[in-house]
Amino acid sequence: MLELWCESAGTTVQLARIADPYGLIVRSGGGFDSLSGKHEAALRAASFRLPLVTLHCGDLDPSGVHVPCALAEDVAAFAAVHGGRTELVRVAVTEDQVDRFRLPTAPAKPTGLRSFTAPATTQLExxxxxxxxxxxxxxIEERLDLAVYEEVLEREAAERDGLLRALEP
Structure with missing residues (x-):
């Protein structure tokens, strides 16, 4: 099972355009996700034989680093109680991406209470x-069986064509 989560609700529309063709829903916690949302994710994880893989996009800053960590820890703990397994994969922003794409940075706020080891912060935007x-x-594609995905798309197209032909006068 595969899900796409993002730190900011403002990014969900952009990510939804990317995820929709794969049948993925984008979820946003708008910061530190609620326990009820994490518990629901754990129940989804427990309902499948495969682990719930959460792809995460967020800022490279203290909160952006700790949000997915807290998400992963809490969902994994809830899922374990219900017999599920989880994995979190950080898709963006990473320190490597800051270097590779020459992204703009800003100094971390010295008043932040969370530990942060990156040399600077970068926003997902x-x-x-x-x-x-x-x-x-x-x-997404690294974690999908693309042959099965293509087969499903072909079957959907055939069924759609059959329905349209059945509706013709």
């Missing part, structure tokens, strides 16, 4: 939409 789309598509 610093990634151009095409690069973010490529990163997300790659992360």
């Amino acid at each position: 610093a990634l151009s939409p095409d690069i973010l789309a490529r990163l997300v598509r790659t992360a």
Whole structure:
């Protein structure tokens, strides 16, 4: 089972355009996700034989690093109680991406209470939409059985054509 989560609710529409063709729903916690949302994710994980893999996009800053960590820990703990397994994969923004794409940075706030080891912060919005789309598509496709995915698309198209023919006068 595969899900796409993002730190910011403002990014969900952009990510939904990328995830929709794969049948994925984008979820946003708008910061530190609620326990009820994490518990629901754990129940989804427990309902499948395969682990729930959560792809995560967020800022490279103290909160952006700790949000997915807290998400992963809490969902994994809830899922374990219900017999599920989880994995979290950080898709964006990473320190490597800051270097590779020469993203703008800002110094971390010295008043932050969370530990943060990156040399500077970078917002998710610093990634151009095409690069973010490529990163997300790659992360999704690396975890899908593309042959099965293509088969499902072909079957959907055949069923749609059959229905349209049946509706013709």
